[in-house]
Amino acid sequence: MKHIHSFHGFICLLFLLTSGCASSSDAMSKTETRETPVERLIAHSVDDHRRHYDARSLFSLVPPLVVSGALATSNADRWVSETWQDDIRSNTSDDISMVFREFGDVAQARWSMPAYALTMIGAGYSGYAERDSAIATWAERSLRANILGGPQQLAFCYLLGSPRPEDGQSDWNPWKDNNGASGHSFYGAVPILTAARMTKSKGWRYGLYALSVLPAWSRINDDQHYLSQAVIGWSLAWLATGTVAEKPSDENSISVMPILTPDGGYVMMNWNF
DSSP states (O other), X not given: OHHHHHHHHHHHHHHHHHHHHHHHHHHHHHHHHHSOHHHHHHHHHHHHHHHHTSHHHHHTTHHHHHHHHHHHTSSHHHHHHHHIIIIIOOHHHHHHHHHHHHHHHHTSHHHHHHHHHHHHHHTTOOSOTTTXXXXXXXXXXXXXXXXXXXXXXXXXXXXXXXXXXGGSOOOOOTTTOSOSSOHHHHHHHHXXXXXXXXXXXXXXXXXXXXXXXXXXXXXXXXXXXXXXXXXXXXXXXXHHHHHHHSOOGGGSEEEEEEEEETTXXXXXXXXXX
C-alpha cells in the first residue's frame, strides 16, 4: 500500500510538472503576443544599462582611462600630433581619412539612430534574436549601443575637458572644454564593432576590429583630436557594443515556483538557457 501511495504521488507530481510547464509555455506565448517590439527593445536597453553600470563593467573603464590619462598629462599627445602632421600626413592619408571622416559624420546619433530604427522596421524586427534577421539584429544592437554609450561619450567630453590640438594642450581640465572624448571615434566604431561581434569568422571579426579604429585615426590625421581623445571615444564604443552583445540576463536565469496541492506542496524549477 505504501508503494502504491508513493507511485500515486509520483504520478501526481509528474502531472503537475508537465501541466505547469505547458501552462508556463502558454503564458509565455501569450506574453510574447502581447509584448510589442518596442517594449522588447526598451526591456533590452534597460537590461543593457543594468549590466553596463555594474562594478565589473565600470572597472573595465580603468585601462582606457589610464592610457588616455598618461597620453594627455604628458608630452605624448603633442608629440604624436606634431610627428604625424609634420612627417607622416600625406595626400594619400588625407584621401583615406576623408572616407572615414564622412562615415563618422553619418554615424553621428542624429543621423544613425533614425537610420537604425528604420532598418529595424524594414527588416521586420520582432525583438527576439532567434527570429530576427542578421540585418535587424545588427541595427537593433547598434541602436542599443548608441543609447547605452552615447551619454557616456558626451559626459567624458566635458568631464575630461581637454581641447582640440589647435586650441591648446590635451591636459584634463574638467568642464573647461568639451572635446575630451572623440564623437567620431565612438559613433563611427559602433556599427563596425557590432558587426564584428556578430560574426563567427575570426578573420572577419579581427578585420572589422581593425576597421573600427579608422574613424578614430581619421580625427588624428585631420588634427581634430588628440590620440588620448580618440582612445577614449573608441574604448567607449568597444565597451558599449560588448555589453549589448552579451546574452541578456533574463535569457539565462533560473526561476522557482512553489505549487500547493491538497496532498502537499511541490516546487517547479524553470531554467532558461
